[in-house]
Amino acid sequence: MKTLSWNCRGLGNPRAVRALSRLVRLENPQVVFLMETRLKVPEIDYLKHKWGFSCGLAVDCRGFGRERSGGLALFWKEHLDITIKSYLWSSRGA
Template structure:
């Protein structure tokens, strides 16, 4: 199974949607997680369906930030566990080799004062130790200062 995770930084522009569609055609993933869509859930659902992912869950952006989408193709057996402004948590059953695993799409708060709550969310939903768990997304964390891009480099 192929999975694509992308921080799209906004799908409001037709050019970005075309780029997403091309990437999905080239890579042909079964599951896609998009963060920072900056769209309302109804708008994101339209984009997701146009990209060939008829099933999924979309979470509203708040103002001009955030927004999540987790989509999967009809051939996938995916069950939604929970979602919030910061995560979408699903169980994936792969019929061809009878494997069940968990995938959580995560978007950590970019503001430092909100990060602890976002990380605590992962601790709270960590309630299924018996199956493999993949956490994907944008953690808004860096290991080394030289990894940081942008104007605010003193953190």
């Protein structure tokens, strides 16, 4: 199984999105995990569908504008049997 994991340090820059899109297209991973996306869930969902993933989990970044931080995304292909065992969201520091 091919997995791609990337600490994005922000995907608000179109150049970063193009680079990541190219990598996903060339490597064709079955699982993609993105950290520090600095994106909200609808923005992450757009990328999930753009890259052909049908399953995933997205966590909002915190903050607005240039003050955004955090954000996670986990995408996987439908044929995989992936189960999220637990998920705890905390609003501390928000």
